[in-house]
Amino acid sequence: MSLLSIHDLVAEFDSPSGIARAVDGVSFDAQPGEIFGIVGESGCGKSATCRAILRLFGGAPARIAGGRILLDGVGDLAALHERQLAQVRGRDVAFIFQDPLTALNPTMKIGRQITEVIRRHQTITRAKARAAALQLLRDVHVTSPERRLDSYPHELSGGLRQRVVIAMALALRPRLIIADEPTTALDVTVQDQILRLLKERRDRLGTSIILITHDLGVVSQICDRMAVMYAGRVVETGPVREVLDSPSHPYTQALLAALPGQVGREQALTPIEGAPPSLISPPPGCRFAPRCKLAQPDCVIGPPPPLHARDGVSSGHVDACILNEVAYGPA
Ligand SMILES: Nc1ncnc2c1ncn2[C@@H]1O[C@H](COP(=O)(O)OP(=O)(O)O)[C@@H](O)[C@H]1O
Ligand SMILES: [Mg+2]
Structure with a gap:
């Protein structure tokens, strides 16, 4: 039984230039005692996803516009009244922000x-x-x-x-800690100590942790499973070893290729050109297609492709690239 199970979550921000759908159909779950990593470039909706779980939008004009956030023993957090949710915050689910001063x-x-x-x-x-x-x-x-x-x-x-x-x-x-880039503002040695602290808590008390980071090294070091987010959507998810050792979505592959100092990696690092799209009017089809070296004409047509599994693989390693769908068949 999952501790937290998120289905088709949609969250929106109002901005002067329109509604930004920062979270657009995100699904994932966190198991008891698991450290689940969420990675992706800046502006991909990682923070918005986690803030939506506890509706901690920090006063920004934001709302949950769809989906369910099922917390074991509590129910759908998205359906709770603010007063009920206030009871869940801290007691069942605690949040650690990027900048400790804001907390x-x-x-x-x-x-x-x-x-x-x-x-x-x-x-x-x-x-x-x-x-x-x-x-x-x-x-x-x-x-x-x-x-x-x-x-x-x-x-x-x-x-x-x-x-x-x-x-x-x-x-x-709490049974679940959501940590949004908890070490980004800290130097490397302190980063390491803080991550060890979180892991120690998990090991000792079985606390689940959702860890947002843009650092794939951190994910590799302490996470069990992970999701890669791009432009408000999960484009690949699965066990950390599988996703990092055999990434199947071109975006994940590009993130890994851009990682400096990868052990055993001979090629020079290749930064991903361009930037994630605006979430007010994202491009049609796969949102990564405009930056993707493998993109085909079909990639820019229709709604964004859903996640699908490789044929015969039951590890939960899934990705949203239509080229893989052609290669492996639909889920
Ligand atoms: N306070 C805000 N006001 C308006 N839009 C916002 C705000 N915070 C986030 N957004 C929108 O949500 C998108 C995703 O932001 P965020 O979740 O912070 O990304 P990440 O954590 O992956 O860097 C942004 O690109 C922006 O469009
Ligand atoms: Mg963020």
């Missing part, structure tokens, strides 16, 4: 911020909540945790701030 209140001490998360969902004394906050800081390997409780966010380094944000995310022992 922290600059005028409040760290200890108070963590205890408020705890006390919002549990009736416990201030002293007990403070003890719990201290333990959480220890769990995320913050040094001198007692002192940090009385620090303000600006007194901490970026790496420490992200640890605090993770401590807040872990506070209520």
Whole structure:
């Protein structure tokens, strides 16, 4: 049974130039204890997908316009009222943003911020909540945790701030953590420590994690399964080893070819020319076709192609390239 199962999710943003369908028919699921990676270039709808799960659009004029978000034991998050969803946030599903500063209140001490998360969902004394906050800081390997409780966010380094944000995310022992580029703003060593921290949590408590990143190296390192997003859609998904070792969608292949310092890769890296399309009026057919070296006339006709499996392959490795559909037959 999936912990989270997303079906045909559609999410839209209003913008001065029209409606941007940032998420356009996205489906995937996260199993208990699994780390699921979502990759793709900037502007492909990765954040919008994850924000839609908890309806955390940060005040932007955005909405879920279709689809279902089934959370085991809770039901369809897309159908919940805001008040019911507020109960799910933090308790069942926690969110870690890219920039830890946006998640922290600059005028409040760290200890108070963590205890408020705890006390919002549990009736416990201030002293007990403070003890719990201290333990959480220890769990995320913050040094001198007692002192940090009385620090303000600006007194901490970026790496420490992200640890605090993770401590807040872990506070209520959620079953699922959604982390949106949690290490992008951090230097490489700290990145590594933060990723190890998330993995440790999964290994110890079986917490599922959806990890958004534009770094395929990170996916290769800690994810079990992955989805590749392009222009608001999933174009390939499957077990990480299969997708990265034998990518079947030209977009995934291009992403991998553009990756610097790939182990065992002899060719020079080839950046993908051009940029993802606007999501206000995306091109017809396969949205990657205008940048795809393999594109055929059929690729730019009709609706975007759905995901389909390679013949006889049951590992869940599927992609949305019509050239593969011709090669392998429909799913
Ligand atoms: N605050 C916003 N206002 C209007 N449109 C937005 C906003 N945030 C995102 N979008 C639209 O959603 C698209 C996908 O954005 P996003 O999900 O942030 O991409 P990613 O996380 O993959 O970089 C953007 O290209 C843009 O069209
Ligand atoms: Mg993003």
